[in-house]
Amino acid sequence: MSVAIIYAVALVERQFDHINPTTVALSMMVALLGIASQWGFIESMAASVAGTLCFNYYFLPPVGTWHIAELQNAVSFGAFAITAFIASRLSANARQREAEAITRKQEMELLYALSSSLMAIGRDRPAAVQISEHVALAFGFEGVLFYESDSNCFYQTGRKPPVTQEQLRESVEKGVILTGEGFRILPLLAGGKTVGSLALPAGSASRTAKQSIAHLAAIALDHARTQEAMSLAAAARQSEELKSAMLDALAHDFKTPLTSIKAASTALLAEANADDHELLEVITEETTRMANMVSDALEIARVEAGHFQPQQHRIEVARLIDGALERRTGRFLGHPIEVRIESGIAEVSADIRLIEMVIGQLVDNATKFSPPDSVIRIVAKQRGDFVFISVIDSGEGIAEEDRAHVFERFYRGKIARHRTPGTGMGLAIAKEIIRAHGGEIRVENSHGEGCEFVFSLPVYV
Amino acid sequence: MNTILVVDDEPQIRRVLRSTLSKVGYHVLEARSGEEALEKLHSSTPDLILLDFNMPRLSGLETCRAIRATQDTPIIMLTVRDAETDKVDALDAGADDYVTKPFGTPELLARVRAALRRAPMLPATTTLIRLGNVEIDFGAREVVGGEGHVRLTPKEFDLLWCLVAHANRPVSHRDLLREVWGPEYGGELEYLRVFVNHLRKKIESDASAPEFILTEPRFGYKLVLPGQQQAE
Numbered sequence: 001m002s003v004a005i006i007y008a009v010a011l012v013e014r015q016f017d018h019i020n021p022t023t024v025a026l027s028m029m030v031a032l033l034g035i036a037s038q039w040g041f042i043e044s045m046a047a048s049v050a051g052t053l054c055f056n057y058y059f060l061p062p063v064g065t066w067h068i069a070e071l072q073n074a075v076s077f078g079a080f081a082i083t084a085f086i087a088s089r090l091s092a093n094a095r096q097r098e099a100e101a102i103t104r105k106q107e108m109e110l111l112y113a114l115s116s117s118l119m120a121i122g123r124d125r126p127a128a129v130q131i132s133e134h135v136a137l138a139f140g141f142e143g144v145l146f147y148e149s150d151s152n153c154f155y156q157t158g159r160k161p162p163v164t165q166e167q168l169r170e171s172v173e174k175g176v177i178l179t180g181e182g183f184r185i186l187p188l189l190a191g192g193k194t195v196g197s198l199a200l201p202a203g204s205a206s207r208t209a210k211q212s213i214a215h216l217a218a219i220a221l222d223h224a225r226t227q228e229a230m231s232l233a234a235a236a237r238q239s240e241e242l243k244s245a246m247l248d249a250l251a252h253d254f255k256t257p258l259t260s261i262k263a264a265s266t267a268l269l270a271e272a273n274a275d276d277h278e279l280l281e282v283i284t285e286e287t288t289r290m291a292n293m294v295s296d297a298l299e300i301a302r303v304e305a306g307h308f309q310p311q312q313h314r315i316e317v318a319r320l321i322d323g324a325l326e327r328r329t330g331r332f333l334g335h336p337i338e339v340r341i342e343s344g345i346a347e348v349s350a351d352i353r354l355i356e357m358v359i360g361q362l363v364d365n366a367t368k369f370s371p372p373d374s375v376i377r378i379v380a381k382q383r384g385d386f387v388f389i390s391v392i393d394s395g396e397g398i399a400e401e402d403r404a405h406v407f408e409r410f411y412r413g414k415i416a417r418h419r420t421p422g423t424g425m426g427l428a429i430a431k432e433i434i435r436a437h438g439g440e441i442r443v444e445n446s447h448g449e450g451c452e453f454v455f456s457l458p459v460y461v
Numbered sequence: 462m463n464t465i466l467v468v469d470d471e472p473q474i475r476r477v478l479r480s481t482l483s484k485v486g487y488h489v490l491e492a493r494s495g496e497e498a499l500e501k502l503h504s505s506t507p508d509l510i511l512l513d514f515n516m517p518r519l520s521g522l523e524t525c526r527a528i529r530a531t532q533d534t535p536i537i538m539l540t541v542r543d544a545e546t547d548k549v550d551a552l553d554a555g556a557d558d559y560v561t562k563p564f565g566t567p568e569l570l571a572r573v574r575a576a577l578r579r580a581p582m583l584p585a586t587t588t589l590i591r592l593g594n595v596e597i598d599f600g601a602r603e604v605v606g607g608e609g610h611v612r613l614t615p616k617e618f619d620l621l622w623c624l625v626a627h628a629n630r631p632v633s634h635r636d637l638l639r640e641v642w643g644p645e646y647g648g649e650l651e652y653l654r655v656f657v658n659h660l661r662k663k664i665e666s667d668a669s670a671p672e673f674i675l676t677e678p679r680f681g682y683k684l685v686l687p688g689q690q691q692a693e
Binding site: 248251252255256257258259260261262263264266267270284287288291295311353 | 471473566
């Protein structure tokens with residue numbers, strides 16, 4: 001085609017008599033520029049050869065022959081060839097840049113669409129699955145393989161790219177891009193950490209676009225994880241708030257009738273005769289005990305939920321122990337309690353109600369596992385910056401295999417399982433409370449000698 | 462005869478309180494809600510209010526604040542909550558004292574007596590004192606600040622008096638509680654924290670950097686009376 005155009009130009013110009021060879025050469029040059037910009041290098045080189053031949057044959061004397069001075073022929077061919085080469089390269093570059101710009105624009109549009117769709121992924125399916133699907137759909141990839149390093153899971157969408165799981169892991173571990181025949185594996189970086197890798201098939205998108213896809217996928221995965229963590233935290237908080245509100249309401253409902261009973265019984269007690277006194281005292285004590293049980297249940301629920309902060313105050317050890325025993329009046333019947341407090345013992349820092357609960361729990365346990373009428377001893381001594389309070393019974397002790405587990409939730413020892421009531425929560429709660437105070441609780445003594453539960457509390461500074 | 466207004470939505474508790482309080486000689490008024498209590502206070506002036514913490518609609522705290530906006534009548538809050546934050550909330554709302562349900566009648570009666578009790582007045586010679594811009598007339602139980610009349614509740618007044626009576630000397634927590642609230646008190650440090658805070662807000666020019674009512678760490682408080690070594 002290009003040769004035909006040059007030939008046509010030569011024929012047209014031949015029609016004019018006495019035409020200047022320079023004019024012919026210039027017009028051919030213009031035609032050649034047109035051809036070069038339109039079709040490219042090969043076509044324009046063919047046209048430049050044709051132009052040289054036509055110029056020689058028709059316009060250079062002797063006209064109608066191929067014979068001319070060698071130099072003139074070579075100069076015209078050289079001028080045509082150089083023009084053809086430069087013009088074709090320039091136009092080819094311009095066309096390539098235009099094509100690249102169009103591709104980039106299209107990829108930008110696709111990336112924008114991808115980013116919008118990634119922000120809207122739901123929580124009904126794993127985020128990685130949804131990200132892979134959106135990537136494959138947006139860029140028309142045959143298949144995508146997603147590796148999430150935290151869960152060590154692989155998610156495939158469409159046809160599997162020709163990669164191995166080890167390659168995906170390698171990309172994460174080394175944080176590098178791996179390229180092979182028909183695939184490209186990109187590490188997913190979010191917040192300075194590699195959270196996974198993505199294998200994409202070769203072709204279909206530019207390297208830059210693939211890099212951007214990896215960035216978007218990493219951000220989407222990170223975003224989905226954050227959202228999940230936040231909603232879990234919000235759900236947990238709501239559930240805790242609801243539980244707390246319900247327990248408050250229950251405590252109120254239980255304590256209201258107890259208030260009427262206690263106010264009435266204590267009013268009568270003040271002026272009762274000896275016979276009635278004993279009975280009214282039982283009513284009053286049991287009312288108090290029941291109210292304490294309601295309070296304790298509420299505290300236990302709070303401790304169980306793990307959302308409690310002990311309100312530590314300065315208090316004498318003797319007052320703590322007395323308070324605990326007072327709260328449980330009537331429960332230790334048949335078991336003399338012997339309290340021995342080392343002289344000169346320092347005051348401790350404790351949440352009075354919680355520690356009274358712990359002491360009460362330990363004494364309750366001791367009464368459950370001790371023979372009737374046996375003495376339960378409470379001993380307090382100071383060692384350095386801690387005060388150690390022990391509750392010692394004279395029961396059968398705790399079997400070796402049970403001792404490591406007594407502070408676990410719902411764990412009940414062999415003997416307890418069959419003989420005594422309880423949920424197995426008391427000691428677990430006690431451990432939580434003591435730990436929150438910065439102390440420790442443990443059980444000592446061996447099987448057959450009774451057992452000693454001992455816990456420590458920090459000395460008040 | 463002192464009149465006590467009992468505000469509780471629980472009829473059985475009102476019944477028991479009416480019976481026990483009447484029996485020891487108090488005249489008892491009743492209200493079933495915070496709203497009813499506020500209405501009753503338009504037509505009557507009780508000497509003491511027993512106010513339930515948990516009530517539907519207008520809560521005990523809201524009722525307490527509403528009463529305090531216009532009146533200085535002593536208020537004892539009755540509640541099933543016994544966390545320290547709840548106590549501080551009640552005292553902050555303007556209650557003078559706090560009794561946890563279920564309570565024994567002797568305990569409640571002791572608290573009622575303590576709330577009704579007035580600290581004896583200062584001798585006439587020191588009735589009028591000045592702390593910065595604030596002038597306090599203990600005889601008339603009046604406080605006048607730079608911006609006019611400052612209202613103190615009776616317990617706030619008693620606490621201020623107790624500090625003035627021991628001016629320029631530290632007074633222990635226990636002594637303050639026993640003198641202002643009564644001999645049964647002594648460990649309720651949160652009462653002092655809240656009431657001293659109230660006093661500082663009303664008397665000091667900057668409550669966060671007090672000039673007159675100073676904290677004596679781990680001991681108590683001291684009132685600095687300018688130009689006087691010790692109050693007589």
